[in-house]
Amino acid sequence: MTLILYKCSNHKPMERAKAIATIGSPSNKSGLIQQLQEEVFALQRFRKPKSEVSDLGLGPIAKAFPESTFPTGAVHEFISYQTPNAAATSGFMIALAGRLMQQHGSCLWISTRRTLYPPSLKQYGIDAARVICIDLAKQKDVLWAVEEALKCQSLTLVIGELSEISFNDSRRLQLAVEQSNVTGLLHRYNPRSENTLACAARWKIASLASDHPTLPGVGFSRWHVELSKVRNGRPSAWDIEWSKQGFQHLSPQEVATEIQTRKTA
Amino acid sequence: MSKRFVSIWFRHLTTDWLTRRRPELKDVPFVFAAPERGRMVVKAVNPIAAASGISTGMVVADGRAILPSLQVFDDQHGKDITLLTALAEWCIRYTPIAAIDPPDGLILDASGCTHLWEGEVPYLKDLLGRLKAFGYTVRPGMADTVGCAWAIARYGHLNPVIEPGGQVEALKLLPPAALRLDTATTDRLEKLGLTEIGKFMTMPRSALRRRFGQTLLSQLDKALGQEIEMLTPVKPIEAFLERLPSLEPVRTATAIEYALRELLDKLCKRLTAEEKGLRKAVFKCYRIDNIIQSIDIGTARASRNAAHLFKLFEIKIGQIMPALGIELFVLEAPVVEPLSSNQEAIWNFSYNRQKELAELLDRIAVKVGMHTIHRYLPDEHHWPERSYKEAKSLEEEATTTWQSELPRPVHLLRDPELIDVTVAMPDYPPILFKHKGNLHRIKKADGPERIEQEWWIEQGLYRDYYCVEDEKGARYWVFRLGHYRSHEPKWFIHGFFA
Numbered sequence: 001m002t003l004i005l006y007k008c009s010n011h012k013p014m015e016r017a018k019a020i021a022t023i024g025s026p027s028n029k030s031g032l033i034q035q036l037q038e039e040v041f042a043l044q045r046f047r048k049p050k051s052e053v054s055d056l057g058l059g060p061i062a063k064a065f066p067e068s069t070f071p072t073g074a075v076h077e078f079i080s081y082q083t084p085n086a087a088a089t090s091g092f093m094i095a096l097a098g099r100l101m102q103q104h105g106s107c108l109w110i111s112t113r114r115t116l117y118p119p120s121l122k123q124y125g126i127d128a129a130r131v132i133c134i135d136l137a138k139q140k141d142v143l144w145a146v147e148e149a150l151k152c153q154s155l156t157l158v159i160g161e162l163s164e165i166s167f168n169d170s171r172r173l174q175l176a177v178e179q180s181n182v183t184g185l186l187h188r189y190n191p192r193s194e195n196t197l198a199c200a201a202r203w204k205i206a207s208l209a210s211d212h213p214t215l216p217g218v219g220f221s222r223w224h225v226e227l228s229k230v231r232n233g234r235p236s237a238w239d240i241e242w243s244k245q246g247f248q249h250l251s252p253q254e255v256a257t258e259i260q261t262r263k264t265a
Numbered sequence: 266m267s268k269r270f271v272s273i274w275f276r277h278l279t280t281d282w283l284t285r286r287r288p289e290l291k292d293v294p295f296v297f298a299a300p301e302r303g304r305m306v307v308k309a310v311n312p313i314a315a316a317s318g319i320s321t322g323m324v325v326a327d328g329r330a331i332l333p334s335l336q337v338f339d340d341q342h343g344k345d346i347t348l349l350t351a352l353a354e355w356c357i358r359y360t361p362i363a364a365i366d367p368p369d370g371l372i373l374d375a376s377g378c379t380h381l382w383e384g385e386v387p388y389l390k391d392l393l394g395r396l397k398a399f400g401y402t403v404r405p406g407m408a409d410t411v412g413c414a415w416a417i418a419r420y421g422h423l424n425p426v427i428e429p430g431g432q433v434e435a436l437k438l439l440p441p442a443a444l445r446l447d448t449a450t451t452d453r454l455e456k457l458g459l460t461e462i463g464k465f466m467t468m469p470r471s472a473l474r475r476r477f478g479q480t481l482l483s484q485l486d487k488a489l490g491q492e493i494e495m496l497t498p499v500k501p502i503e504a505f506l507e508r509l510p511s512l513e514p515v516r517t518a519t520a521i522e523y524a525l526r527e528l529l530d531k532l533c534k535r536l537t538a539e540e541k542g543l544r545k546a547v548f549k550c551y552r553i554d555n556i557i558q559s560i561d562i563g564t565a566r567a568s569r570n571a572a573h574l575f576k577l578f579e580i581k582i583g584q585i586m587p588a589l590g591i592e593l594f595v596l597e598a599p600v601v602e603p604l605s606s607n608q609e610a611i612w613n614f615s616y617n618r619q620k621e622l623a624e625l626l627d628r629i630a631v632k633v634g635m636h637t638i639h640r641y642l643p644d645e646h647h648w649p650e651r652s653y654k655e656a657k658s659l660e661e662e663a664t665t666t667w668q669s670e671l672p673r674p675v676h677l678l679r680d681p682e683l684i685d686v687t688v689a690m691p692d693y694p695p696i697l698f699k700h701k702g703n704l705h706r707i708k709k710a711d712g713p714e715r716i717e718q719e720w721w722i723e724q725g726l727y728r729d730y731y732c733v734e735d736e737k738g739a740r741y742w743v744f745r746l747g748h749y750r751s752h753e754p755k756w757f758i759h760g761f762f763a
Binding site for chain 2: 082084085091118123132133136209216222
């Protein structure tokens with residue numbers, strides 16, 4: 001608490017005086033903490049997402065994020081290792097994209113070896129005509145294109161498939177989205193190391209076996225969603241299912257396993 | 266400064282053109298003919314046919330009676346105008362103002378041009394020499410007025426060049442037809458014995474007006490220079506081109522950027538004035554060692570945004586090698602399209618969104634090439650590889666809707682990969698399959714979904730698709746090619762479900 005106070009006071013001396021004056025009374029305490037929290041968010045360049053797209057139907061997953069809202073206008077990182085998991089990750093990303101783009105948005109899909117099948121996008125509520133695919137030869141070009149695209153305010157979403165990215169490069173992407181408020185999803189397939197990036201969250205998606213005792217056949221897509229890093233949030237894991245109605249949670253009490261909370265201040 | 270006009274008469278314009286195209290017709294009598302009231306009537310005659318007595322307006326059958334070896338070609342309507350226009354554009358090297366004079370002549374305003382050829386006679390000689398070298402039969406006339414030059418070209422006898430102020434002398438002995446009159450007037454003049462212009466030139470104007478109308482007087486005035494005659498010069502289409510010479514040879518990148526900005530501003534201003542946008546632009550740098558360095562850009566949609574175009578060029582500026590220095594910059598837009606400014610205003614919001622996106626794609630296209638950008642639309646095929654097609658532009662709309670009833674994999678392999686399977690019974694999904702050395706045991710399966718090969722596009726066997734799930738929950742799209750009847754069918758993996 002004192003540390004936060006100190007940091008804030010460095011920034012705004014008036015706030016500090018106000019905080020010290022009001023800290024005595026317990027009724028003001030929660031209000032004060034909220035106020036300080038907002039200031040910390042401001043310092044950490046976290047912004048409240050726009051209200052129109054705040055509810056992505058993520059349910060409990062959204063609670064892992066600060067303010068219980070999925071951060072748009074930020075870069076998210078997805079890591080996958082095997083082809084089936086890469087497909088599951090793509091599926092989850094497309095499902096998210098469908099919710100983010102809604103009716104009018106457009107999306108850029110930048111990759112080097114794209115295996116995306118455009119007709120499959122319809123299942124996730126996306127008209128593939130609104131997705132522009134850019135197939136590049138080099139990872140370096142992908143990084144450049146993602147950065148340029150993230151600066152373009154008329155896009156809703158940029159999906160980049162690149163395995164290696166350095167911390168500095170991710171900072172550049174973060175600076176780009178702060179200006180434009182575009183959401184970026186990076187899919188890192190088979191990265192050499194899980195190095196730290198300046199991203200809002202790190203996701204890992206794995207496919208789950210369909211487990212219906214009575215019904216035959218393959219059911220809805222099921223994923224094990226692991227949020228292994230969240231800025232200012234609580235990392236956790238869930239099992240979800242994707243149906244036409246959207247994300248459905250599978251017995252959250254049993255599955256959700258709280259991973260240790262990171263201290264962010 | 267007194268005006269000087271040149272009139273050029275092409276006696277056999279279209280036939281000369283055909284002889285030029287087909288040299289083998291040089292010694293052959295031929296005519297152009299077109300149907301008129303159910304007969305083929307001669308429209309143009311070449312010199313050899315004319316020498317045999319065939320003239321325009323004659324029926325082709327009569328012409329054939331005179332000269333059985335006469336060749337007849339179909340007359341192309343409007344050909345003379347196109348030829349004259351092309352010739353007039355060519356003549357712009359002799360004067361900035363060149364006009365066509367249908368059906369068979371050109372008029373050039375040679376005022377102030379002839380001294381470049383050191384006189385009027387060398388000027389005409391050079392002009393005619395070149396036209397004759399093309400193969401045209403030409404007769405010139407040069408005078409202070411268009412009317413007089415026209416008359417000298419067609420009816421003059423000796424000297425084609427009339428000295429300044431010599432129209433009266435020159436016209437005196439010419440027939441009335443030299444005044445560009447209609448046949449009714451000329452007939453009436455001839456009937457009255459007025460066979461030379463000199464005979465009625467000095468008559469009282471009121472008497473002439475009463476008998477022959479205002480036209481005769483007006484044509485006479487034009488020929489004598491008492492009435493001004495306007496020309497409609499042919500204008501070549503002005504290219505979207507801007508030049509910027511530099512005082513000293515330029516070598517630095519900053520200077521090149523500055524020149525480019527200047528040129529783009531000028532060009533975009535002109536594009537705005539003409540409601541156009543460019544699709545392609547070429548920036549050329551003329552080096553002092555006579556080598557031209559050029560960079561070019563293309564845009565996804567017509568644009569006249571100088572800042573955006575500069576950004577596109579900026580990526581390529583590094584390719585210019587100034588060496589000893591650049592002395593001239595030229596910016597040209599070879600491809601332009603109409604771009605209305607009203608559209609911008611009315612559809613501001615969506616237009617700006619589209620514009621921004623198009624500009625982003627331009628930047629990507631300039632850096633890595635247009636072929637890397639794809640956008641897909643649904644196509645009416647069930648065969649998975651053909652169920653979508655590439656959109657040609659950013660605006661192209663889908664003609665059909667995407668299918669969503671049947672599950673389709675998120676990842677599709679470009680070429681299906683062969684797998685080893687174990688199947689319990691024909692037409693059942695496999696129990697296990699081996700792909701890239703990994704064994705997958707199948708727990709659940711959906712299918713089959715049979716997709717027939719479209720025989721009108723390609724011959725081949727049908728595919729029976731199964732959506733299968735292994736013990737880890739990974740889902741695959743596998744298919745069997747053909748049936749079990751005659752041979753062991755092959756199994757392939759084609760995609761991965763999310």
